[in-house]
Amino acid sequence: MDAIENEISILNDENYVLVYEINKLQNSVINDFAFDINKVDKIFRECNIHFSNQLKKNYEDLLDFNKKISTERNKLIKEVLEAKENELFQVKEKLKDFNYQREHLLNFIQDTDTFRKFKEYQKELIDLQGQLQLVKEKIKQIDKILEKEKVIVALEKEKEIITDKIKYLFNNTENNSRYTDIKKNFILFTKI
Numbered sequence: 001m002d003a004i005e006n007e008i009s010i011l012n013d014e015n016y017v018l019v020y021e022i023n024k025l026q027n028s029v030i031n032d033f034a035f036d037i038n039k040v041d042k043i044f045r046e047c048n049i050h051f052s053n054q055l056k057k058n059y060e061d062l063l064d065f066n067k068k069i070s071t072e073r074n075k076l077i078k079e080v081l082e083a084k085e086n087e088l089f090q091v092k093e094k095l096k097d098f099n100y101q102r103e104h105l106l107n108f109i110q111d112t113d114t115f116r117k118f119k120e121y122q123k124e125l126i127d128l129q130g131q132l133q134l135v136k137e138k139i140k141q142i143d144k145i146l147e148k149e150k151v152i153v154a155l156e157k158e159k160e161i162i163t164d165k166i167k168y169l170f171n172n173t174e175n176n177s178r179y180t181d182i183k184k185n186f187i188l189f190t191k192i
Contacts, residue, residue, distance in 0.1 A: 004098055004101050004105065005102070005122065007094075008099065008102065008126065009129055011095045011098065012095070012126055012127075013129060014091050015091050015092065015095065016130040016133055017133060018088040019088065020138070022081060022084050022085060022088065025080060025084065029078070106119075
């Protein structure tokens with residue numbers, strides 16, 4: 001009887017963890033990358049600012065890169081999700097079998113108030129163990145989130161540096177002799 005109770009407890013722990021992981025995986029699937037280059041181009045045109053083709057190409061390349069990463073990430077997440085769902089199905093089937101065995105054994109044992117209370121407390125203990133396991137998993141996830149936040153901060157700093165470089169290049173086109181020559185020639189041609 002104790003062996004069956006131990007197996008049920010272990011399977012309940014696995015069930016809690018798998019349900020938690022499946023929910024996290026389902027919530028982490030990215031459906032769409034929300035950035036529209038045409039809207040950015042429209043805003044630049046409305047402000048009478050030239051949105052260079054090179055900058056537009058860089059943004060488009062970035063969007064393509066993000067889309068490819070998101071697609072690959074979603075594919076991997078779906079594979080892991082499918083494996084976790086299969087594993088959860090197997091755990092639930094084993095739980096059914098062990099619960100059936102336990103009920104079968106309990107039918108042979110005389111039903112007394114003391115034994116009934118013992119079983120109630122034992123069930124509560126199993127539930128509490130499952131909840132404890134779930135809390136431990138959540139703590140692990142929080143630790144992972146904190147690590148990812150550090151990475152995000154580093155990436156934000158890197159993005160800020162790149163943005164500053166782009167702004168510098170954009171603001172210093174006047175100092176570029178090639179740009180100045182093209183501008184002068186354009187003015188001359190438009191006067192003719």
